[in-house]
Amino acid sequence: MYTDPSTLLSLRARMAALLLVLGTGLPAYALPGGGKVPQSIIDAQSNTPPQLKGVDVAEHLGELVPLEARFTDSSGKAVQLRDVLPRTKPVLFTLVYYNCPLLCNLVINEQIRNMRELGLKLGEDYEAVTLSIDPQDTPAQSLERRRRHLQSMGQPETAPWHFLTGTEEEIQRVAEAVGFKYAYDERTKQYVHPAVVHVLTPEGSISRYLYGTSFRTQDMKLALVEAAGGRVGTSFDRVVLTCFKYDTATRRYGFYVFGFLRLGALMVFSALATMLAYYWRRELKKGAAV
Template sequence: MFSSNHPRRFSKGAAALILFLPFLSVLSFDTERELPAHAVPPELEGVGLEEKLGNHIDTNLSFVDEQGKQVRIGDYLKEGKPLLLTLVYYRCPTLCSLYLNEISTALKELNLQVGKEFNYVAVSFDPKEKSDLAKAKKEVYVKDYGRGDGSGWSFLTGNDPEIKALSSSLGFTYKWNPYNDQWVHVSVAYVITPEGQISRYLKGIPMDERTLRLSLVEAGNGKIGDLTDSVALFCFQFDPSKNRYTLYAFNIMRIGGFLTVVILAAFLFRFWKKQNSSSTV
C-alpha cells in the first residue's frame, strides 16, 4: 500500500524536476559548437541601413501627398527649413505604428514646431499604398500633435522607381516577406538640410527629444533654435554608437581654458588697479 503522503511528495518532486529542466538543458548545451560569426536569418538578408552622411538626396523625386497632389521632395526644403524624413508603410501592423508613435511623442516634447521651424515627411515604401491611407495617417498624427494647422506635415505615397531611388540615396534597404505578408525593414529617421544633404541618422526606438532637437538645429545651420541650442551644440557632439549627443571633451576644455584666462585677467586688472591707486597716494 502506498501511503497517502506519497502523492504529495511526488507532486513536489515533479515540480522540482520541471523547474530544474531548463538548467539541465543549459548544462547539456554543446559549448564547443560554434555558430557562423555573421549568420543572418534568410528573412533578414538584404535588409538594413548603410549610412550615407553628407550624401544629397534627389530633391526632384516626385511623389503623391495625402490630398492626391503631385509633389517633389524639394517642396519641403524651401525657406531654409530642415526636414525630418521617415520611410514607413501605412498598413504596417507593428513596427511602423510604434515608431510613428515614438516620433509623435518626441515632436510634442520639442520646443520647435512642425511647419514653423522644420517640416516632417513620411514616405511609404509600399508602392501599392495610395493617398487615402496617407490621409488617414496624417489626420491621426496631426490631431495627436495638437499644435498648428497641420501645415509642414506630409504623408506621401509613390511609384516603385521613385521609392527605390529615395531609399537607395538614404542607404535604406527593405524587402517583402511572403510568409507573413509584411515588409521587413529597420526604423530610422533622417534629418535633411535645406540643401537636401543627409545630416543625421536617428535610429531605433525610443527617440530622444534632445537628440532630435539638436539634430534639427544643426541641420538648420543656425537659422532655427536659440542661444541655448547653439551653446549645447558647441559642448555636445553626436556619438553614432550611442545614437545621441554626448559631451565633447575638447570644447569643454576650451571653455575651461577661456574662463581661466578671463578670471586671471580680472584678478590681474584688479591687482594692477589697487597697486596704481596706492602709488598715487
C-alpha cells in the same frame, strides 16, 4: 642517409594528425581543391532569418536626396521631393508604410513623442516628411494618417508634415539615396525594414540618423540644431551643441570635453577682454581729466 622505418612511420603519423587538426579548423573553400562555397550553403548556415537578409541602414551622411523624385501628396497632387522640403529649415524624414502591423507605428509614435517635447515648433523651426515604401498605399491613406498624427500633437491640419506615396521606382530611388535597405516578405505579405528617422539639412542633405523605436529627445533636438547650422533653437541650444558631440559607436550625442574646454576658454577670454576694456576706458577718462 639511413632513416629508421619506425621513426619514418612516427613522422608520417604526426603529419597526418596535424593535417586533420588544420582541416577541421578551416572552411571548405580554404582546403586544397575546396573551391568557393556556394552562397546557398553560406545562407543556410547563417543565423539571420531569410526575410531579414539585406535589411539594414547604410549611412550616406552629407549626400543629397534626389530632389527631382516624383510622388503624390495627401491631397492627391503630384509633387517633386524638392516641393515639400522647406529650404530654410531642417527636416525629419521617415520611411514607413501604412499597413505595417507594428514597427512603423512604434517609430512614428516615438517621433511624435519627441516632437511634442522638443521645445521646437513644427513649421517655425523644422518640418517633417513621411514617405510610404509600399507603392500600393494611396493618397487617401496619407490624408488619414496625416490628420490622425497632427491631431495627436494638437497641431492644425495646415501644419507642414507631408505624407507622400509613389511608384516603386521612385521610392527605391530615395531609399537607396538615404541608405534605407528594406525587403518584401512574400510569406507574410509585409515589408521588413529598419527603424530609423533621418534628419535632413534645409538643402536636403543627410545630416544624421536616429535609430530604433526609442530615442532621446535631446538627441533629436541637437540633430535638428546641428542640421540647421545653429539657425534654429535658442542660444542655449547652440551652447549645448558645442559641448556635445555625436558618438557613432553609441549612436547618440555625448559630452564632448574638448568642446567644453573650448567654450570655457572663450568665456575666460571674453571676461578678460571685458575687464581690460573697462580699465582702458577708465584710464582714458583719467587722462582726459588731467
